[in-house]
Amino acid sequence: MLTSEPPYNSTLSVEQTQASERDDAIVLGKTHQRQAESPSQAAALTPLQQYQRLVDSSALRADDHQTRIIQKLQRLHDDLVTYEPPQIDTSSSSLSILSRLFSRGTTHSVSVPPEQVPKGLYLYGDVGTGKTMLMDLFYNTLPSHIKRKRRVHFHSFMIDVHKRIHAAKKDMGYRGGDPIEPVARDLAAEAYVLCFDEFQVTDIADAMILRQLFERLLNYGVVCVITSNRHPDELYKNGIQRTSFVPCIELLKERFEVTDLDSGTDYRRIPRTLSHVYYDPLTAENRAEIEKIWHAYTHGDPADPPVRGRKLTTWGRTISVPESTSKVAKFRFDDLCGRPMSAADYLEITKNFGTIFVLDVPRMGLTEKDLARRFITFIDACYDNKVKLLVTSEVPIFKVFADDPSKSAHEISAHMRSVMDDLGLSSDAVSATSMFTGEEEVFAFARCCSRLVQMGSKEWAETAGMR
Template sequence: MKTSIVRPHLLRPRHRLLLAVRPRNRPLSTSRPVSSSQPQGKAFNSSLALDSASNLAEASILNRSEVTNVLTAAQKGALSPIQQYQKLVQTGALRSDEHQTRIIAQLQHFHDQLITYSPPLIPDSSTQGSIISRLFSREPQTPAIPPEQVPKGLYLYGDVGTGKTMLMDLFYQTLPTSITRKRRVHFHAFMIDVHKRVHAAKAAMGYKGGDPILPVARDLANEAYVLCFDEFQVTDIADAMILRRLLENLMNHGVVCVITSNRHPDDLYKNGIQRSSFIPAIELLKTRFEVTDLDSGTDYRRIPRVLSHVYYHPLTSENRAEVDKIFTSITSDDKSDPVITNRPLMTWGRTLHVPESTSKVAKFTFADLCGNPLSAADYLEVTKQFPTVFVLDVPKMGMDKKDMARRFITFIDACYESKTKLFVTSEVPIYQVFSDESAEGNKGMSDHMRSVMDDLGLPSDIVGSSAMFTGEEEVFAFARACSRLVQMGSKEWAESAGQM
């Protein structure tokens, strides 16, 4: 059955922002038992259960903990996706919602299929006849298992704030303990890993060359036959060129996937360079996955919450002194872990020096982070090593700082994915650092940007607007970064982030 590519959320009436961005319900490493005596409030779709008469920020933290606790308990109690969802509803952490119930039913069906699914053995390259002929063959790989015997994957797409990540995490946490070859990963981090593997495979093949995708796909399939990708998107031609053959070969090895994305497959890599070469990957997603939208009708990012004082503007001596005081306070607790300067951090075979840091806290200037040609891999490594990061002297960015703005957006994405606690000093309110004068009063804002910002709950009178981002992917990345900065400044984020 052909899946409609109409995005229902675009048909919704516009709403006014309440300075709220819903955090993704991500399982934490620790949990505490849920007390039945804890107050129960109203439940909002995959959202926080809140009572309008109670303190919203405290209720947000309380109920998010309940979601986390039930998710963690699911692993111990072997709950199925439906049982897990029902338990969240019963505790008041979620409200039963017909759209999410539809997705849960699909996840349950997929879960049941995996219980009886026997993935094919992934033979080691040393046991498969001629290694040379196998590695250097350019012929399509014969499927190790007929496609009809492999469960179809799930591709969940929808607007930011509809609960895609929560549902995928719910599914992943309820996988049977017998499934040990599994992996849940942010798609950006996955592609960085893939590029590293492809580079190593090419080096191993030497000057004669060959197809590095085959051994990379084989190794990935050997590590996990259930893959969960969060925030699937294609913005880079290098990724686009790899993905079709990588996905095809993973599926030939019997790998099954759950994917979340903001876009229908037909909208991936739209207007990208050589997009025609990516079309086969789109067709693969549409034929080997159940493609379904998630539009719950409830935007739980709009729930009000108290903002924490982690962003300081303007760039005054008083604000700099206040942030320095916070840095000193945080880093002085452990005398065995003093602040050192120019700590070396290895990434992709080169060294990045951290100006000031302990083993858990790092401090950079904006020029350190974004004035140099750093990549997503560098930022992921920084946020992986340091759960708390200070960034000083962030300027308002216009057309003259477009490259820096792009890097800062990439850095924000890395912080968000790693649940980093962020402290910032900036020239203007942090949500407005991407605005420029040419776009003041919406005069320079395209209809597409206005639509995307409104869909994300970010009218320009709050975050400003920018004419320097024009492409569809650029506009979305800009609006999403503003959305995340709002969330990362919330009291809830400040109290739960930065945990090792």
């Protein structure tokens, strides 16, 4: 799909740069000479205009499929220019306890006829097809008068929703009630244009919430753009009580224009320059090198020296950061993945630090599946928050998800082989025999490998970590 200059991809066939140039880029944080456009500059253009401008500057590669997708984004953009969302009454959010007792069972929702709300977009495609870039292009060119808007990774959105539902239940007290209604109302009041990146449903709790939440958001006149790796029919496939989620699937297909992002061009296979941010094996020389880089990052500002045991708090939990400045943190693998940590913990860490060092990443096999899952969740959080990552590992970073090293490539499952082929990952480049077998696990593994490649590129190393 869309790609920046040089184009993003997920191939492991990379061209090494000169050592001095790449190390300067990592340590000194060199950036490209051309100036990035601010959101306000982009917002003055429509999606089609911005797309054409990027094509003319050779930042994007033009093709017919891209144009078809941009035209859909342009259609929604034009609809939003004249769209007047309904007024949302949030006064009921602060009703007194006495008022709630007498009004239990009533709702304060509105219901906007579907024909009066612009039809949303549901864009789906494999890893590396440009879903995130498309969404960012659309979001950054929204009409300037739209202030109530939100662009969020779906994982972060659901964490926020769970927090709001918990607060709503607490506010309702023992009398109870429907906690999703006030949550939907508040979300609609905050933003009537919602952009969700990487929509997926993996557990029954989210499935049951989403069935009601989307219906209420759409009734409030909220317009959504969603990216996903799955067609709606494939969401929550084989999940517990999936029949209860089917109405949500039907709602998505009815109220959204569902579009496949497969252009036939795999931009992930276009070679990119690999930067030196991953160090293996765990030798004294590599440890000394990573310490030298750590010192360069953390000793340039006397007012912000590295401290030990910095505390972060999320969901009432305390996360201890072994060593950090206000912008850079250093963890050992066991600190991050060797103890119970949630996606919310990793999101909190990556929101606070633009650059993260992770030391002593081991090879992980079948007996370390929990460690592998946590590491994948951590990498997803780093990617979503544009974190610059530096790693030391026992084996090349792309081979840490290894099962039994003695097993040969012919034991890779057909599904895993298909995913690896799609990503341009060979069995020699990535150790992935039978460690991950479930459909969601295989996708999570493939996505992590793809992201590690991108996060190891010179382009990422030079531009990530800016806070």
